[in-house]
Amino acid sequence: xxxxxxxxxxxxxxxxxxxxxxxxxxxxxxxxxxxxxxxxxxxxxxxxxxxxxxxxxxxxxxxxxxxxxxxxxxxxxxxxxxxxxxxxxxxxxxxxxxxxxxxxxxxxxxxxxxxxxxxxxxxxxxxxxxxxxxxxxxxxxxxxxxxxxxxxxxxxxxxxxxxxxxxxxxxxxxxxxxxxxxxxxxxxxxxxxxxxxxxxxxxxxxxxxxxxxxxxxxxxxxxxxxxxxxxxxxxxxxxxxxxxxxxxxxxxxxxxxxxxxxxxxxxxxxxxxxxxxxxxxxxxxxxxxxxxxxxxxxxxxxxxxxxxxxxxxxxxxxxxxxxxxxxxxxxxxxxxxxxxxxxxxxxxxxxxxxxxxxxxxxxxxxxx
Ligand code: SF4
Numbered sequence: 001x002x003x004x005x006x007x008x009x010x011x012x013x014x015x016x017x018x019x020x021x022x023x024x025x026x027x028x029x030x031x032x033x034x035x036x037x038x039x040x041x042x043x044x045x046x047x048x049x050x051x052x053x054x055x056x057x058x059x060x061x062x063x064x065x066x067x068x069x070x071x072x073x074x075x076x077x078x079x080x081x082x083x084x085x086x087x088x089x090x091x092x093x094x095x096x097x098x099x100x101x102x103x104x105x106x107x108x109x110x111x112x113x114x115x116x117x118x119x120x121x122x123x124x125x126x127x128x129x130x131x132x133x134x135x136x137x138x139x140x141x142x143x144x145x146x147x148x149x150x151x152x153x154x155x156x157x158x159x160x161x162x163x164x165x166x167x168x169x170x171x172x173x174x175x176x177x178x179x180x181x182x183x184x185x186x187x188x189x190x191x192x193x194x195x196x197x198x199x200x201x202x203x204x205x206x207x208x209x210x211x212x213x214x215x216x217x218x219x220x221x222x223x224x225x226x227x228x229x230x231x232x233x234x235x236x237x238x239x240x241x242x243x244x245x246x247x248x249x250x251x252x253x254x255x256x257x258x259x260x261x262x263x264x265x266x267x268x269x270x271x272x273x274x275x276x277x278x279x280x281x282x283x284x285x286x287x288x289x290x291x292x293x294x295x296x297x298x299x300x301x302x303x304x305x306x307x308x309x310x311x312x313x314x315x316x317x318x319x320x321x322x323x324x325x326x327x328x329x330x331x332x333x334x335x336x337x338x339x340x341x342x343x344x345x346x347x348x349x350x351x352x353x354x355x356x357x358x359x360x361x362x363x364x365x366x367x368x
Contacts, residue, residue, distance in 0.1 A: 016076055197226040
């Protein structure tokens with residue numbers, strides 16, 4: 001076993017590895033983000049769930065992990081003050097202060113994050129696109145203006161409701177309080193809930209201006225889910241206004257371009273609005289994400305779904321900055337999804353320049 005302590009002190013995080021058995025990553029405020037003890041690798045969510053193997057631990061297990069982590073911190077500090085081998089990239093004194101700060105975050109104090117989380121988010125954060133998992137989530141509205149898709153486990157039946165300007169201003173302050181100094185580590189912003197772009201153009205401009213005032217510009221810009229069928233029609237100039245305020249990426253739920261199946265799922269059977277909206281948003285420099293459901297043999301003609309969807313995506317002028325998300329239908333009982341995924345990826349890559357990635361919707365955790 002190596003008896004070395006490795007540490008990296010970066011601008012927005014620090015991480016340590018010790019004796020091949022311990023690993024720890026801390027945020028700017030000293031709260032732990034991930035912790036490895038031998039084979040076990042834990043992660044902590046923004047609302048202070050302790051997650052192991054994609055399962056949230058119960059409270060007594062979390063308390064135990066936290067106690068173990070506190071002992072590991074003490075060992076690391078002891079090693080830093082002693083003789084053993086150490087390889088430190090960055091300022092050693094800053095590292096020691098960082099670990100001391102981490103020691104002050106015991107379980108009770110970390111549990112206060114749950115209160116901050118609930119104050120900040122009146123609606124839970126049920127999912128984010130996989131390329132935006134580390135975004136700072138901002139919530140200008142709750143619910144979904146469609147809310148009737150039969151496969152949707154997240155927003156079905158939940159009414160779309162914009163936050164009032166006062167509620168939104170307060171929300172931004174609460175988000176700031178929740179993330180603390182670590183807010184700077186979030187290099188993108190995501191507008192939750194199901195379809196923030198259902199807000200009017202005036203409301204959207206105001207939301208984006210307030211976000212910029214509160215959090216500045218982020219390297220990866222702002223992204224949002226978007227349902228063109230349940231949002232104001234925007235011309236190219238209006239998309240440009242949003243892009244000028246950092247809107248960079250919108251994610252649209254196509255699910256299928258086979259219209260009888262799309263209608264059955266609870267979405268519009270007309271694809272013209274979607275196609276026109278994609279063209280206009282792209283002309284304004286906004287990147288597009290398109291979600292496609294796979295594994296629906298139980299409810300539709302899978303071959304027709306495959307062919308229509310592939311052909312529709314092939315017609316869209318997508319580029320390498322755009323993304324197709326393949327999402328296994330959560331109600332599917334079929335096996336062989338991995339083979340289907342591979343088939344879809346190959347077929348879509350032959351008709352589009354967009355990236356094609358997997359998007360699993362189950363057991364999403366919004367990690368610290
Ligand atoms: S539009 Fe999207 S969020 Fe709304 S119900 Fe349908 S799948 Fe769910």
